[in-house]
Amino acid sequence: MTRPLKLSILDQTPVISGQRVAEAVAATVDFAQAADALGFYRYWCAEHHGARSVANPCPEVMIARLASATKRMRIGSGGIMLPYYSSWKVAEQFLMLEALFPGRIDLGVGRAPGSDQRTARAVSPSGLRSDLFPQQVQELIWLFTNTVPEGHAYHGLVLQPEIETQPELWMLGSSDFGASLAAHLGIPFCFAQFINAQHGDAIMQMYRDHFQPGFEAKPRSAVAVFAIVTETAAEAADITAAVDLRRLFMAYGQNLPVPTIEEAQSLEYSERDRQVMLNERPRSIIGTPEQVAERMRALQDKFQTDEILVLTVAPSLKARFRTIELLAQTFALESA
Helix, strand or coil: CCCCCEEHHHCCEECCCCHHHHHHHHHHHHHHHHHHHHHCEEEEEEECCCCCCEEECHHHHHHHHHHCCCCEEEEEEEEHHHHHHHHHHHHHHHHHHHHHCCCEEEEEEECCCCCCHHHHHHCCCCCCCCHHHHHHHHHHHHHHHCCCCCCCCCCCCCCCCCCCCCCCCEECCCHHHHHHHHHCCCCCCCCCCCCCCCCCHHHHHHHHCCCCCCCCCCCEEEECCCCEECCCCHHHHHHHHHHHHHHHHHCCCCCCCEHHHHHHHHCCHHHHHHHHHHHHHHEEEEHHHHHHHHHHHHHHHHHHCCCCEEEEECHHHHHHHHHHHHHHHCCCCCCC
16 A cells, blocks of 8 residues: 655755846745645745855745745745754744744754855854754754753743744754754654765664654654656656756856756766766656656655655746646645
8 A cells, every 4th residue: 555645845946047036036935835735735945055046045034925925834944054043043033933823834954054165154153063053953942842951041031932832843964963863852854865865764764763752752754855747758858957967067066046958958068077967866856747756655665754845946937836736646635
């Protein structure tokens, strides 16, 4: 019997070549509304800084806009790069979001910079203190559950807004570090397969094996994948060429918008270029509805999870919207 599968979305607010950034931001609102109507379960916004291909440096602001523009989906961060900030301030922000949209807010946290090193220092002049990340996540749990221990700097302080509900707290990661920390603290774990296509199932198994009841009583997991769905194999080949070029830009450190199909097809590539692009392909799922569904179901079984978040950084808005439409049809999501 096929296991139930929740389909959700991870969005980076991609900026396609020739598109204004304001148009990309507006498209994110339209995309979220479409996903909400199609029956997707949750919608997470990623945090990036200083990149011309993605345009959301402040998920907490976008979350407020998206939650007000949608009705059913959970809305959250995938994720807040916690080492930039104080855990107290992040707790305030997401409790306020939860007060505005009760029962719909997620706080996914990660420790990666989401930027180059110079930009990271601009975001946080004191530096990105990744070594403090485990303590910061523990502080979020204390703050959300009103259990800050005596002797801690936050003990006895009034955290506003004082409300009865709290956001879901998720750990995001692409290595055993995040999985181990999530298991130790008893929080849900989302593995970024679109970043690391190797050994993710073993990392997820380690999370389940070592889970200790804490913030939540039982382990919960999700997997984030890069997927674009097309109606034909020919379309999939064209889109793959554009995705290959973007991955080449990233590998070579070129800070450029998401390339179009036409740009990808106009270039000639060296043997080294082709090898780089070939090495990156396992991180993508691109194909017809049947092909994509087969691979996603295989990942669901491999990771033993009941939720997949889909990241769609496509070379056109049409391809992005068509992807979620075809996924909703293929997996028979309950539309509004």
